[in-house]
Amino acid sequence: MKLDNIISEPSRILQGSRIPEAYSVNEHSEKVNLHAVAYPLNTQEVVDLVKYANQNDLVIITYGANTGLAEATSAFGGELIIDLSKMNQIIDFDLDTLTLVVEPGVTNGEVQQYVESKGYFYPPDPGAKHGSIGGNVATNAGGMRAVKYGTTRDYVRKMEIVLANGDVIETGSVAIKNSSGYNLNHLFIGSEGTLGIITKVYLKVIPLPKFKQSYIAAFPSLDDAAEAVLSILRNGLDITAVEFFERRAIAYSEQLLNKTFPSENGVAYLLMTFDGMHEAVIQEEAQRLEKITHDHYAVEFLVLSEEDSLTAWDLRDNILAGILTISEQEPLDYSVPVNEFVNFFKYTHEVEANSGLNFISFGHAGDGNIHSSILRADLTQDEWQKKKHEILTNLYAYVSEVGGLPSAEHGIGLVKKPYFKQVMSSEYLHYLKQIKMAFDPDNRLNPGKIFD
Amino acid sequence: MKLDNIISEPSRILQGSRIPEAYSVNEHSEKVNLHAVAYPLNTQEVVDLVKYANQNDLVIITYGANTGLAEATSAFGGELIIDLSKMNQIIDFDLDTLTLVVEPGVTNGEVQQYVESKGYFYPPDPGAKHGSIGGNVATNAGGMRAVKYGTTRDYVRKMEIVLANGDVIETGSVAIKNSSGYNLNHLFIGSEGTLGIITKVYLKVIPLPKFKQSYIAAFPSLDDAAEAVLSILRNGLDITAVEFFERRAIAYSEQLLNKTFPSENGVAYLLMTFDGMHEAVIQEEAQRLEKITHDHYAVEFLVLSEEDSLTAWDLRDNILAGILTISEQEPLDYSVPVNEFVNFFKYTHEVEANSGLNFISFGHAGDGNIHSSILRADLTQDEWQKKKHEILTNLYAYVSEVGGLPSAEHGIGLVKKPYFKQVMSSEYLHYLKQIKMAFDPDNRLNPGKIFD
Structure with missing residues (x-):
């Protein structure tokens, strides 16, 4: 099978110099060579692309709207990028079960607007309204209203997923209660593109608060x-x-x-x-x-x-945007028990005083999710990497000490991988890897993210 | 290692004729021989029992309060039963994070009473208040208040789990938001004792409605x-x-x-x-x-x-208890989209008319969870099994056709296993088995439940 047998329109398959830098230049401004960037329009094309990747032993990275903050879509070179942004249709809105069926490329903002125009409400409200629903699910995006309404996880009834070998499965159900075997819905939510490719999402919506x-x-x-x-x-x-x-x-x-x-x-x-x-x-x-x-x-x-x-x-x-106009920065997203919230603000003040770096903190106080930004200011790249790593090593050790987690809503991706390894037990990581192997024995889907 | 090195009190290790029938007689009134029934008091004893089972190649079945309705704890013969009913302490109630920490043998009723006496509320409310929290988690128990408050799944912040090889891991966090790797909490919830043994549960509680x-x-x-x-x-x-x-x-x-x-x-x-x-x-x-x-x-x-x-x-x-005084019966627990609820009542009326069997339905209408009871009445055991199987095969096909699931809150266990296999794709079941293998490669924990 060739790529142009799968997708015949040249505008939906980019290779070589036609690949935009958004895909091929990583966060360290290094350019990598990609096999291709494909924009499928439907599940069958995704399946065919996955089979093509298997035949040609290619690694696959799935893209949404590229608003992630954890470098979960960074490429190392040689990958087939499957960009789902053109699978952006709202398929159905069932008022009996209050279920909105969307393709993964529909944005969070589009979902919110669509259902609100009809008197309904989709509560998950991450900062980036132009983030895709597929990406929201892959990172379990949270946002401002999580304290009352929960996160994306709480609004996914059912999904269609293409697995690493091209199998298509459905997880979850439009039926509300489910005690029918291991809950695969919850396993795929937050798995950052490492277990499967989400091609359809059935979202729960609720009546709009008046x-x-x-x-x-x-x-x-x-x-x-x-x-x-x-x-x-x-x-x-x-x-x-x-x-x-x-x-x-x-x-x-x-x-x-x-x-x-x-x-x-x-x-x-x-x-x-x-x-x-x-x-x-x-x-x-x-x-x-x-x-x-x-x-x-x-x-x-x-x-x-x-x-x-x-x-x-x-x-x-x-x-965050304001901070970015001043300096390069590292955006953090740790999660602590709500009663530890203030201790971390105090701690970051101490770190500022000791390190000489600015460390701006803000966050979702109602659910213990702190977004700190460490500012690079005028440090050289080497100094910045070294100092940042030292600060983060101590910070995540403290987060872990109080029972917190390195990521609340952005995901682990590449940026938090070393710290995730630092704070989780080796047994715990072993079982995560076993799950990865269960679904993707060839390590074809987004390898090197979350864990090695 | 010998059993009495692990647990020295004879009252906490039963073997041979000292094993009560509650463990050794199955639902078909057949007596099976068990290796032993052990009542550990703490996590270390559970770990030692699991290691003992590994050394002696024994299958383990974990018991809670034995209120399950899906035969998820039925024995086939030769098993080591680990009964957690004596691990029944409320360990801590943290008012800052509204987290109640309990051992798995504490009952649902005890949790409700304890927190309500302090002005707080634990919403999951399954029929059997004497069911254990460990069992509630293992089946994702639901109950009457799920339409507003959700099921057990929504109230588990964190767990301590002993795995099949004796590893102890912690899943989840007291921190509310979590986007830190695959969500193992949700994977273990509803896994019916097949992936690990729950030894501690951190429950979310909320303020008591006035x-x-x-x-x-x-x-x-x-x-x-x-x-x-x-x-x-x-x-x-x-x-x-x-x-x-x-x-x-x-x-x-x-x-x-x-x-x-x-x-x-x-x-x-x-x-x-x-x-x-x-x-x-x-x-x-x-x-x-x-x-x-x-x-x-x-x-x-x-x-x-x-x-x-x-x-x-x-x-x-x-x-259900009322029905049981009249006749042996098969308790069902299927889950359908809320707008299909009435169709199933009509359908069961048709089945009654056609089969001559009584088929009493009732249920949690707000979340599409129907509890039907098929009454055996005066059928012989053979007739009953045959007729029941025919009715259930058709019923579950219909449930599946409308996007429903065979179990909403009881679990699959042994009783729904053939119908779970009937309605799920072979690919889907394959991946469930892969997950089982990832955590329990020797198939030591409750094998033969949910799937073969």
């Missing part, structure tokens, strides 16, 4: 803000989002967007949202929320207008 | 009741439980308990609950609920007093 209101609480210290978060959770407030950041983190995006954050008081902020079907409940919970923040010494509590709410969330969404 | 109210709607037909359920779900009512049964199903438990169901009208019932933190919301939703049921021709809508609520739920919980 009311939504955001708030800002400004605190005089990190500790006060963090204690307030624990109080909010412990009191059973049904909060949709609780974002935590320091004044200086939001300053980067203020500069980038040329917008002003609604509060100028305090040094640490909580940006929070309630949503639901009952306005009175939101108002009642907001009163409890305000009281809790005051009990924890908040210097300001703002009920945001729609305009201020858009500004505040836009600034929050752009913290 | 208000709870149950309702009965009586309908003139199955169709009307089923359409009402779809309307309730589609309208976004945040309902905790929606149980569906026919008049004649509840009649069995009325007879058994000598109690009267609060409604005597109609032929099909919905027994429903709302719970939550806001009484006004429950009242408002109840008004919407009442309107929906009236729109679907309900002949009665009752807001239950506490006493009537207890009676109604007690009668619901005892449908």
